[in-house]
Amino acid sequence: MEIVLASASPRRRELLSLITEHFTVCPADADETLRDAPLGEEVTRLSRLKAEAVQAQHPNAVCIGSDTMVTIDGLRLGKPKDADEAASMLRRLRGRTHEVLTGLAVLTPDGGAHTLHTCTRVTFRDFTEDELAAYLATGEPLDKAGAYGIQGHGALLIKGIEGDYYSVMGLPVAPLYTILRDIHAV
Incomplete structure (x- = not known):
């Protein structure tokens, strides 16, 4: 069974290769505008939109979509537009715990859909401004x-x-593996 990853992310490619080397990559062209809904629902919805966009091009494949969101204090932290915004985000996270929500959607050629989201709590240490500057410089x-x-x-x-x-x-590698195993894609 053909497997298509709906992502241009090298990290997602690397992680899927832990499960199987037999997949293709097709970045999704999907509207990622956020709605006013619980964040777990949103990352799952966006994951499914990505998988659906790719499935339109690969109707006989298992299509995998994923989306990740960082949140703290009720704020969604996306990708920063520049180093100043990155520094601001990292200062907000410094010495605190935040949540990372990741959605997953696996769509099958027969119309099946397997979706979920995970929530991981990440705690940052109280790093210095020099450490922040060094990280930004990377x-x-x-x-x-x-x-x-x-x-x-x-x-x-x-x-x-x-x-x-x-x-x-x-x-989410283990949940994805379980889904792919259960649908006999791996």
Whole structure:
């Protein structure tokens, strides 16, 4: 069975390759405008939209969509537009716990849909301004939701996590494997 990942993310590609090497990548062209709904529902909805956009091009494939959102104090932290916004986000997260929600949608050629979302609590340590400047200098924060990558230099800022590490990276690996196994795609 053909598997298509609806994402341009190198991290999601890397994570899916833990399950199978047999998949193709097709970035999704989907409207990611957020609605006023519970965040878990929103990341699941956006994941499904991405999978549906790709399934329109690959109707005989299993299509996988995923979306990740960082939230603290009721605010959604997306990808920062510049280094100043990244610094502001990281200062807000410093010394505190926030949530990372990741949605997952797996659509099958027969019209089946398997969706879920995970919620992982991430606690940052109280890092210094010099450490913040050094992290910003890596350029890593600019293309990550919440302005950090747990799998990269951002790991130096983290005190602990409660939940699924891979969901923070952008793809809940174990739940995805279970779905793909159960539908006989792997």
